[in-house]
Amino acid sequence: MKKGHTMKVLQERLNSILQQKAKLQVEEDLVRDLIREANGEPKAKVRAPRANVKQSVLDLLEQVGANGLNAVLAVELAAKAGVTLERGTVSSLLSRLKNEGVVDYDNTVYRLKKFKVDGPNVLPLRTSGVFS
Numbered sequence: 001m002k003k004g005h006t007m008k009v010l011q012e013r014l015n016s017i018l019q020q021k022a023k024l025q026v027e028e029d030l031v032r033d034l035i036r037e038a039n040g041e042p043k044a045k046v047r048a049p050r051a052n053v054k055q056s057v058l059d060l061l062e063q064v065g066a067n068g069l070n071a072v073l074a075v076e077l078a079a080k081a082g083v084t085l086e087r088g089t090v091s092s093l094l095s096r097l098k099n100e101g102v103v104d105y106d107n108t109v110y111r112l113k114k115f116k117v118d119g120p121n122v123l124p125l126r127t128s129g130v131f132s
Helices: 003-038 050-067 071-080 087-099
Strands: 103-105 110-112
Touching (some): 050 071, 087 103
Antiparallel strands (some): 103 110
């Protein structure tokens, strides 16, 4: 096998293992919550683990597509999915993703690069000089 192909196969396998691991972690957390509830203890607040905040936000960006999102919308969408994200953390992450070139920002919402929306072609207003 070629080195590039081998690396791709290994990376895909690693991604698969990480996804399985994340699913098992969610299942473990659910069972622990059920045990706490059965013992009469209060439910633990569901929060995205720090390592998964970035993936959660990237998943949300994929989900909303060309509509884009901002930190407030990301927190709301995550909450509907049962995950608590901190607005400040999401805001910082979106800004960092913009600086890394992963997302575009149009002063309203962030979008993954593949969903970039081209605005209308607007020529700048000429404010000085002589018109011909």
